[in-house]
Amino acid sequence: MEHWAPPPHPPPLLEPWQIETLMHQGHLGVNLPEHLKASLSRLSSLAADFFNQTSEQKNTAYPASHGTESGYYNIEDEKEYLTFRRKSPGSTSDLDLQAEEVWETVAVLLYRILCDISTALGIPHDAWNTLLEDSLAMQESATVDPTLPSVLRLFKYQPKQGVADRHTDNGLLTLCVGNSRGLQVWKPSTNKSPGEWTDADGPTVLVGSTLRVLSSNRCKGGVHRVISSEEGRSSIVFALRPCLRYGIELERFGGFGSVHSRQLYGTITARKTNVNARKTSVISQGSGTG
Numbered sequence: 001m002e003h004w005a006p007p008p009h010p011p012p013l014l015e016p017w018q019i020e021t022l023m024h025q026g027h028l029g030v031n032l033p034e035h036l037k038a039s040l041s042r043l044s045s046l047a048a049d050f051f052n053q054t055s056e057q058k059n060t061a062y063p064a065s066h067g068t069e070s071g072y073y074n075i076e077d078e079k080e081y082l083t084f085r086r087k088s089p090g091s092t093s094d095l096d097l098q099a100e101e102v103w104e105t106v107a108v109l110l111y112r113i114l115c116d117i118s119t120a121l122g123i124p125h126d127a128w129n130t131l132l133e134d135s136l137a138m139q140e141s142a143t144v145d146p147t148l149p150s151v152l153r154l155f156k157y158q159p160k161q162g163v164a165d166r167h168t169d170n171g172l173l174t175l176c177v178g179n180s181r182g183l184q185v186w187k188p189s190t191n192k193s194p195g196e197w198t199d200a201d202g203p204t205v206l207v208g209s210t211l212r213v214l215s216s217n218r219c220k221g222g223v224h225r226v227i228s229s230e231e232g233r234s235s236i237v238f239a240l241r242p243c244l245r246y247g248i249e250l251e252r253f254g255g256f257g258s259v260h261s262r263q264l265y266g267t268i269t270a271r272k273t274n275v276n277a278r279k280t281s282v283i284s285q286g287s288g289t290g
């Protein structure tokens with residue numbers, strides 16, 4: 001029998017003009033497949049049930065750990081959010097299972113977009129393999145694995161006060177799906193017009209700083225913020241961040257030399273203030289979920 005090798009990478013997802021737009025402005029509104037929309041909407045209603053519980057129930061079910069990086073976190077009079085980082089062993093709650101399903105589907109979608117970007121930039125698709133190890137599905141683990149920083153976040157912004165300051169996410173790519181307006185993206189200036197904030201147009205993919213750096217700035221970082229709204233807002237955010245276990249040969253990405261992923265990501269995160277933490281100091285350059 002003739003042997004067929006498996007396809008080396010997933011099939012293209014976006015049109016070349018969409019990839020060009022994403023790389024140029026750092027963000028892009030995307031149409032999601034129907035099955036993912038249904039999956040997100042189930043997660044959104046389970047998230048609403050979760051947020052309707054008492055603080056004690058929320059803190060007990062998902063204790064915060066690693067600062068803002070895992071579990072339930074509440075910023076008084078602003079927003080509350082639940083961060084999934086791993087699958088708790090033995091968990092069978094509907095919310096956990098739905099989060100796991102959304103993680104897998106969105107991670108694969110972002111991986112396909114990463115491959116589309118690679119095609120546009122002449123980066124071999126397998127250059128991403130070590131950076132995505134164990135990240136395309138939620139890993140089961142008793143404790144948070146510091147080498148796997150990807151997160152799925154469910155936000156509930158309070159009416160009139162829920163915000164996130166201007167920032168670029170840290171990771172590779174982020175998908176934000178909100179139930180109403182509030183997310184704004186920065187449109188870079190062109191010859192004809194100055195830069196401006198515009199409302200995100202539905203589900204939005206954002207380029208994170210790690211991808212910007214790996215692409216030697218050929219992909220711009222997606223600058224965004226969340227502004228308050230009368231009715232408040234809920235959103236689901238998945239941030240695909242690099243696995244921090246291996247060195248990266250930068251030649252494969254069109255650069256020079258090599259760097260350990262942990263060092264690269266550490267440098268990127270060290271320069272920023274977390275826009276999802278309680279405010280303690282003046283923000284210079286913010287970073288959010290991704």
Ligand SMILES: O=C(O)CCC(=O)C(=O)O
Pocket residue numbers: 155164169176177178183224225226235236237276287288289290
């Ligand atoms: O709620 C959103 O849609 C975006 C939140 C955000 O930018 C972040 O957490 O980094």
Ligand SMILES: [Fe+2]
Pocket residue numbers: 167168169224287288289290
């Ligand atoms: Fe963000």
